Amino acid sequence: MAKDKKQPRPKPVTPKGFRDYFGAEVTARTEMLTKIAGVYHRYGFDALETSAVETVEALGKFLPDVDRPNEGVFAWEEDKDWLALRYDMTAPLARVAAQYRNDLPSPYRRYTMGPVWRNEKPGPGRFRQFYQCDADTVGAASVAADAEICAMLADTLEAVGIDKDDYVIRVNNRKVLNGVMEVAGLSGDDKEAERGIVLRAIDKLDRLGLEGVRALLGEGRKDESGDFTKGAGLGGEQADIIMGFMDAKRDEGAATVSRLRQLVQGSNIGGDGVAELEDIAGLLDAQSYGSNRIVIDPSVVRGLGYYTGPVYEAELTFEIEDEKGRPRNFGSVAGGGRYDDLVKRFTGQAVPATGVSIGVDRLLAALHAKGRTDTTAQGPVIITVMDRDRMADYQSMVAELRNAGIRSEVYLGNPKNFGNQLKYADKRHSPIAIIAGGDEFDQGVVQIKDLILGAEIAKNATLEEWKDRPSQYEVPRDEMLAKVREILDKS
Amino acid sequence: MAKDKKQPRPKPVTPKGFRDYFGAEVTARTEMLTKIAGVYHRYGFDALETSAVETVEALGKFLPDVDRPNEGVFAWEEDKDWLALRYDMTAPLARVAAQYRNDLPSPYRRYTMGPVWRNEKPGPGRFRQFYQCDADTVGAASVAADAEICAMLADTLEAVGIDKDDYVIRVNNRKVLNGVMEVAGLSGDDKEAERGIVLRAIDKLDRLGLEGVRALLGEGRKDESGDFTKGAGLGGEQADIIMGFMDAKRDEGAATVSRLRQLVQGSNIGGDGVAELEDIAGLLDAQSYGSNRIVIDPSVVRGLGYYTGPVYEAELTFEIEDEKGRPRNFGSVAGGGRYDDLVKRFTGQAVPATGVSIGVDRLLAALHAKGRTDTTAQGPVIITVMDRDRMADYQSMVAELRNAGIRSEVYLGNPKNFGNQLKYADKRHSPIAIIAGGDEFDQGVVQIKDLILGAEIAKNATLEEWKDRPSQYEVPRDEMLAKVREILDKS
Numbered sequence: 001m002a003k004d005k006k007q008p009r010p011k012p013v014t015p016k017g018f019r020d021y022f023g024a025e026v027t028a029r030t031e032m033l034t035k036i037a038g039v040y041h042r043y044g045f046d047a048l049e050t051s052a053v054e055t056v057e058a059l060g061k062f063l064p065d066v067d068r069p070n071e072g073v074f075a076w077e078e079d080k081d082w083l084a085l086r087y088d089m090t091a092p093l094a095r096v097a098a099q100y101r102n103d104l105p106s107p108y109r110r111y112t113m114g115p116v117w118r119n120e121k122p123g124p125g126r127f128r129q130f131y132q133c134d135a136d137t138v139g140a141a142s143v144a145a146d147a148e149i150c151a152m153l154a155d156t157l158e159a160v161g162i163d164k165d166d167y168v169i170r171v172n173n174r175k176v177l178n179g180v181m182e183v184a185g186l187s188g189d190d191k192e193a194e195r196g197i198v199l200r201a202i203d204k205l206d207r208l209g210l211e212g213v214r215a216l217l218g219e220g221r222k223d224e225s226g227d228f229t230k231g232a233g234l235g236g237e238q239a240d241i242i243m244g245f246m247d248a249k250r251d252e253g254a255a256t257v258s259r260l261r262q263l264v265q266g267s268n269i270g271g272d273g274v275a276e277l278e279d280i281a282g283l284l285d286a287q288s289y290g291s292n293r294i295v296i297d298p299s300v301v302r303g304l305g306y307y308t309g310p311v312y313e314a315e316l317t318f319e320i321e322d323e324k325g326r327p328r329n330f331g332s333v334a335g336g337g338r339y340d341d342l343v344k345r346f347t348g349q350a351v352p353a354t355g356v357s358i359g360v361d362r363l364l365a366a367l368h369a370k371g372r373t374d375t376t377a378q379g380p381v382i383i384t385v386m387d388r389d390r391m392a393d394y395q396s397m398v399a400e401l402r403n404a405g406i407r408s409e410v411y412l413g414n415p416k417n418f419g420n421q422l423k424y425a426d427k428r429h430s431p432i433a434i435i436a437g438g439d440e441f442d443q444g445v446v447q448i449k450d451l452i453l454g455a456e457i458a459k460n461a462t463l464e465e466w467k468d469r470p471s472q473y474e475v476p477r478d479e480m481l482a483k484v485r486e487i488l489d490k491s
Numbered sequence: 492m493a494k495d496k497k498q499p500r501p502k503p504v505t506p507k508g509f510r511d512y513f514g515a516e517v518t519a520r521t522e523m524l525t526k527i528a529g530v531y532h533r534y535g536f537d538a539l540e541t542s543a544v545e546t547v548e549a550l551g552k553f554l555p556d557v558d559r560p561n562e563g564v565f566a567w568e569e570d571k572d573w574l575a576l577r578y579d580m581t582a583p584l585a586r587v588a589a590q591y592r593n594d595l596p597s598p599y600r601r602y603t604m605g606p607v608w609r610n611e612k613p614g615p616g617r618f619r620q621f622y623q624c625d626a627d628t629v630g631a632a633s634v635a636a637d638a639e640i641c642a643m644l645a646d647t648l649e650a651v652g653i654d655k656d657d658y659v660i661r662v663n664n665r666k667v668l669n670g671v672m673e674v675a676g677l678s679g680d681d682k683e684a685e686r687g688i689v690l691r692a693i694d695k696l697d698r699l700g701l702e703g704v705r706a707l708l709g710e711g712r713k714d715e716s717g718d719f720t721k722g723a724g725l726g727g728e729q730a731d732i733i734m735g736f737m738d739a740k741r742d743e744g745a746a747t748v749s750r751l752r753q754l755v756q757g758s759n760i761g762g763d764g765v766a767e768l769e770d771i772a773g774l775l776d777a778q779s780y781g782s783n784r785i786v787i788d789p790s791v792v793r794g795l796g797y798y799t800g801p802v803y804e805a806e807l808t809f810e811i812e813d814e815k816g817r818p819r820n821f822g823s824v825a826g827g828g829r830y831d832d833l834v835k836r837f838t839g840q841a842v843p844a845t846g847v848s849i850g851v852d853r854l855l856a857a858l859h860a861k862g863r864t865d866t867t868a869q870g871p872v873i874i875t876v877m878d879r880d881r882m883a884d885y886q887s888m889v890a891e892l893r894n895a896g897i898r899s900e901v902y903l904g905n906p907k908n909f910g911n912q913l914k915y916a917d918k919r920h921s922p923i924a925i926i927a928g929g930d931e932f933d934q935g936v937v938q939i940k941d942l943i944l945g946a947e948i949a950k951n952a953t954l955e956e957w958k959d960r961p962s963q964y965e966v967p968r969d970e971m972l973a974k975v976r977e978i979l980d981k982s
Contacts, residue, residue, distance in 0.1 A: 009837055010548040015542075018542035019542065020591075023539075042897075043898075047513070048512070048513055051510065075567065098503035129544065148886075287887055346501055346503040377537070380534075396778055399779070406533075408535060410635065424597070
């Protein structure tokens with residue numbers, strides 16, 4: 001190969017499916033995560049941070065809708081091992097619970113937050129790196145642990161700024177569903193594939209409606225683009241039983257429970273599941289989580305194959321407009337459930353566990369939609385540079401402001417064009433610009449420009465009342481700090 | 492291949508060179524990063540979070556001491572592109588500055604914090620994922636930007652809990668070093684390899700001492716294990732000039748500057764570098780950063796090849812014991828400098844930039860050494876379970892405590908063995924256990940056990956004064972919260 005002396009320039013682009021987060025996008029998320037961590041901590045959960053990289057062996061193959069090995073993860077070979085980026089927070093937790101089983105308290109209650117990676121086809125609004133924020137209790141068989149997670153989820157949503165009326169947490173139990181499957185003749189190892197299809201079909205109820213789910217229970221379904229998804233191939237009676245289960249929700253929790261009890265008649269596991277749901281509802285009532293906030297809803301199944309008991313999902317019920325301007329519910333922002341077999345993969349011993357995962361970006365989008373986040377952070381006070389040789393003076397001004405806790409900076413670009421300095425202040429959303437040249441230094445004063453007021457005056461220039469309001473003040477140098485404070489306090 | 496029905500269990504292990512962080516290890520770091528972000532924000536820097544994954548092309552080959560392509564990074568092929576985990580925060584910033592150059596304010600001041608990954612041989616205390624916390628100003632040619640970063644670094648160290656007397660920030664200028672190289676006859680494209688070896692040798696002064704550096708300037712150096720590192724092959728006179736430079740530091744900044752001016756006589760770039768150092772010192776003086784905190788020190792070069800102007804390094808000067816029990820300075824926790832060519836890689840246009848990177852784990856270790864972090868987080872109040880059927884009552888107790896902001900939980904393991912419940916409380920460092928069984932419920936009371944006082948009493952059981960102090964209190968149920976508060980306020 002000939003050596004190419006003049007290499008082409010690299011392209012400055014984020015890889016497909018990845019993105020950058022700027023300013024308030026970062027700080028709003030950090031603030032939200034801090035509030036969530038506060039609730040988790042108050043509930044007695046301890047922080048855990050595992051590394052982004054795991055062995056493929058430890059991660060296992062628990063990604064939804066993925067069949068080929070290593071599909072869905074970013075993986076690479078190292079010596080003879082394969083390493084990969086974690087695709088969720090549950091697989092690393094199972095590994096930790098097994099690895100440190102002799103040292104960790106039991107039950108082990110941990111929360112964690114951070115990015116996860118999925119090697120999927122990127123699409124609009126679908127990214128291959130996104131945040132999750134999880135809390136799990138490992139080693140607690142009691143459904144009190146599940147009830148607690150549901151209560152904590154409700155507290156968390158309210159702590160970040162979702163109103164009581166704007167969310168509902170739906171609770172179901174896989175054992176009830178398994179009971180229904182048993183009644184429908186879908187138990188047994190040879191029916192695993194069908195059960196998987198049924199699960200995924202129910203999970204898509206929101207998107208496909210009852211008719212779409214029914215089609216997937218039978219022969220299959222052709223979507224709008226013409227793509228065909230093979231169904232579970234159930235007979236009409238079998239499908240009726242499943243559909244009856246999805247339709248079992250009643251206005252009152254007690255009525256839903258008794259309808260479910262009918263549906264699983266003859267199935268032990270189904271009966272256990274219904275009893276657990278009753279327990280959960282009772283515990284939550286004792287803590288005053290009314291059934292308007294946490295409800296039993298048989299249509300919630302959560303797609304993941306590994307759930308073994310209670311499953312839960314937080315849905316935001318306020319309306320937003322979809323891409324075509326039609327109103328629709330905001331939808332799910334968090335979900336989880338009980339998975340008693342994940343640690344067993346490593347140790348051979350069953351370890352009961354339950355936990356929730358919050359879709360951080362979804363929840364943040366919801367807070368944006370409700371106007372609960374600062375979308376533009378307040379910019380710094382800008383000390384403009386009129387005279388390059390006075391840089392030390394400008395620096396001592398900024399030091400004074402910063403020592404008083406005021407966000408501020410000296411303009412550090414090329415100071416020649418003063419207009420550029422004010423444009424910069426504008427781009428930074430600066431509330432104030434400070435101006436001092438030779439004359440000001442001679443007289444021991446500074447000019448302080450109220451940029452927010454100035455912008456309003458410019459906008460309303462024709463109004464009489466604005467004309468008399470000055471937006472620039474000349475003050476003695478030693479009153480600079482006080483005047484800046486006064487303007488900031490007003491705005 | 493025969494299908495192996497019984498797959499071996501996966502091993503629950505972190506990949507080599509990676510580790511998990513538990514509880515206070517996570518929260519102490521988060522607290523420290525929050526304080527650092529506060530200072531950066533006050534200085535007018537905006538947050539940026541890029542994704543962990545970049546194209547290998549965009550990352551470039553700027554890892555220290557790495558020659559082979561893709562060496563040092565975790566990389567994988569996707570279609571025809573190579574993707575990799577970022578190895579620092581500077582390469583992604585250069586990519587962002589180029590990608591969004593028409594939208595970002597200029598200068599662009601950003602801070603960022605997060606993990607970076609290095610595919611290096613792991614060793615004791617050397618991990619392949621670690622945190623960095625950077626602040627950079629892109630688009631400011633003035634050394635006022637470098638001075639500002641040094642001032643901010645000083646403020647940051649003090650904000651996280653390092654005393655004024657316990658650190659020093661050393662400043663140097665690559666242009667001075669380049670001037671010295673010129674004087675020593677090491678300028679010119681054909682001497683690039685030699686210059687690289689010289690840079691890396693000076694950078695190792697701390698570890699190798701003057702003699703070791705001298706050896707690397709000449710033929711090379713054999714280390715204790717017998718490994719030979721090839722040197723720059725300089726003649727005696729050339730090496731003398733370099734060593735004179737390293738020895739140029741005087742007690743007074745002004746004396747150091749005039750010694751440097753002598754050494755670079757006849758080199759234009761060297762003269763420029765000395766003038767810049769004078770400017771920086773002047774600006775910092777104007778902000779009252781005395782020369783005890785920020786000093787000019789020619790021995791600081793920072794190994795990375797991409798620096799083009801001022802370089803700086805924060806060293807903690809208090810002593811710790813090394814692995815053999817000998818006292819030594821804690822050493823470097825942060826460093827950076829000016830790199831005017833990184834954005835140019837993408838755009839062809841030079842963009843001046845300067846910035847600092849804090850080694851988060853090193854700084855955190857320093858805070859631990861100084862006792863400035865909570866190493867054990869306070870555990871939750873534990874409500875023990877004496878009677879399984881009273882779970883709803885226990886849950887309403889815990890809800891009361893949590894609503895009052897008190898970290899607390901109901902024991903959710905198997906309640907059969909009460910001793911296990913108290914052992915659990917001990918393992919969680921719980922301050923209080925609450926006990927209520929049938930008798931207590933009948934009488935409308937609870938038992939509150941002060942576990943911290945109890946542990947002290949147990950330790951000092953023979954002392955007369957402890958005997959009379961009760962560590963368990965029976966209080967009416969409706970006074971539970973008040974009593975818990977009282978005990979927590981004491982401890």
